[in-house]
Amino acid sequence: MSMVKYVKNLYIIRSMKIMNRIFTSAFILVFILGSMTVLKAYASPETPKIYVNPKDNRFSTETTAIGDTFTVNISTSGWEDPGLYSFELKLYYDNTLLNATDAIFPSDYFFSWAGDNLFKVPIEINREIGYVLFGLTLLGDLPGSTGSGVLTTVTFEIIEAPPPALSCYLEMKDIIFLDPEGNEIMEYEAEHGYYEFSPPKPSVYLKVDPETVSAAEVGDEVIVHVTINEMESTLRLTNVTFQLHYNTTLLSTKEEWVTSGGTYVYFNATVAAGYAKVEIQMVTEPPFPEGKATLATIRFNATYIPTTPTTSPLHLSDVFLTDIDENNIQYDHLEDGLYQVPITAEKEDLNGDGKVNIEDLYVFAQAFGSYPGHSRWDARADMDGNGRINVVDAVLIAMKFHR
Numbered sequence: 001m002s003m004v005k006y007v008k009n010l011y012i013i014r015s016m017k018i019m020n021r022i023f024t025s026a027f028i029l030v031f032i033l034g035s036m037t038v039l040k041a042y043a044s045p046e047t048p049k050i051y052v053n054p055k056d057n058r059f060s061t062e063t064t065a066i067g068d069t070f071t072v073n074i075s076t077s078g079w080e081d082p083g084l085y086s087f088e089l090k091l092y093y094d095n096t097l098l099n100a101t102d103a104i105f106p107s108d109y110f111f112s113w114a115g116d117n118l119f120k121v122p123i124e125i126n127r128e129i130g131y132v133l134f135g136l137t138l139l140g141d142l143p144g145s146t147g148s149g150v151l152t153t154v155t156f157e158i159i160e161a162p163p164p165a166l167s168c169y170l171e172m173k174d175i176i177f178l179d180p181e182g183n184e185i186m187e188y189e190a191e192h193g194y195y196e197f198s199p200p201k202p203s204v205y206l207k208v209d210p211e212t213v214s215a216a217e218v219g220d221e222v223i224v225h226v227t228i229n230e231m232e233s234t235l236r237l238t239n240v241t242f243q244l245h246y247n248t249t250l251l252s253t254k255e256e257w258v259t260s261g262g263t264y265v266y267f268n269a270t271v272a273a274g275y276a277k278v279e280i281q282m283v284t285e286p287p288f289p290e291g292k293a294t295l296a297t298i299r300f301n302a303t304y305i306p307t308t309p310t311t312s313p314l315h316l317s318d319v320f321l322t323d324i325d326e327n328n329i330q331y332d333h334l335e336d337g338l339y340q341v342p343i344t345a346e347k348e349d350l351n352g353d354g355k356v357n358i359e360d361l362y363v364f365a366q367a368f369g370s371y372p373g374h375s376r377w378d379a380r381a382d383m384d385g386n387g388r389i390n391v392v393d394a395v396l397i398a399m400k401f402h403r
Contacts, residue, residue, distance in 0.1 A: 046078040048177070048185065050151070052091075052170050052193030056327075059158070059197045066161050069101065072170060072193055074134070074152045076110060083144020084110075084185070086137035086178040088121070091154060094168035095130030098195065102155040103132045110149035114138055123152075137178075144180045158197060165198035165234070201330065202232040204321065206242060206295070208314050208337030210351065215302035215341055222251065222300040224314060224337055225261060226278070233288040236323040238281060240295055243319075245275040247312040250339065251300040261294030269296065277318075285324075302341065311340045348400040350380045356400045364389070364397055 053073045074091060076084070093100065103123045105111075111118055121135030134152045138144070160166055170193030177185035209225045226244060231237055246253070258269035258276050266281035278296045282289050314337035321329040348356045350363040367378035367389045381389045383396035 046080055047187055047189055048076065048078045049189040050074065050076045050172060050175065051191035055191060055193050057193065057195045060200055061162060062200045064158065064197065066158055069155055069157050071153060071155045073150045074172065075150050077148030079146045081146060082179045083146040084177055085144045085180045088135040088176040089172050090131045090133050090174045092131045092171045092173055095127055097160045097166050097168055099127060099157040099159050100125045100132050100154055101157045104153050106150055106153050110151050111136060111145050114142060117142055162197055162199050165196065167196040169194055201235060202230055203332035204228065204230050204235065205332045205334060206316055206319055207335035208316065212338045212340060214339065215305065218302055218305055220302040222302060222339065223297065225297050226295045227292055228295055229292045231289050231291055233290050235329055236288050237321060237329060238283055238324045239322045240280045240282065241320040243275045243277045243317050244298060245315040245317060246300065248274050250304050250312055250341065252303045253298060253300045257299040259297050261296050305342050311338055314339055348397045356397065360397055364394060
């Protein structure tokens, strides 16, 4: 075989291989596209939904009073061909708490595209029972309405005020949906609304405890607690998040030094540049927390002791409280702590805050009459070191009181 013929045959073979590859790739592509079309054709249609918007209508006596009004829409979504042709429904409410003052089909509602080619059932506001009736149908051979939009709008007047807290559902009942063939549509989702009128929430707050801490030498341990106060079970408090900021020149901490203040469902602590962040889930179901609780205990090490008196805040920020329904709870205030160095307090400064005042006398009073081994023994209050806490120790503290 001549060299020219050999080269020609080799070229033909390579060309056939390339063509085979192209054909195979094209076949795979066509198969994939065809499969996608089939899958799309057989995909489940979206389930229509009807819902009250806004769902939650919560008011407080701080901002709301009898005679005030609020408005909700009954909206719908997820309608595909053949669409919605006719509907009827009632929105129920507690007529001892609310009065339905107005009910309309708004100008841009779900069937507005049909113009006058529809029939609206006269809206009925039944205040004796507590419901609003709506009904509408398209006329003739019009297609059903698709997509999403507002069906109706209702305005309520508040006619009863707490205490106690008042609430009711805004519940849709007797719902009938028909398609253009007159078939009743049974597959849909309904999301009802909720109304609540309550007194002001308790003034819950977070605090750094003790208010003032200090250190004498580098390496000294400094411990603070972050507490939550004035909780009431009506808050239904479940989750707390906060950050505690500190001066990284004076103090240091680690994630393992940030520990839970209680037996909580979830506790997570992270330490970043200049702050510790704590996330807590206190409970997942009733009973909800009440009173005061320690959220976290944070241990610091003193990393630098200035030669001159220095104070630095232990600052709370980014505080978020949420209830079991993930609604935000407003806190009343935050009480920061204070770190001061170096220690200049005398021995009569029992709590180490640099002052001799009523708080030191309180420490003494709690330990009065005790001795080593006693349940109330506190060596700080034994001023004369005789192993007894008595009136002599009180006199020694009083001599330095506010001096």
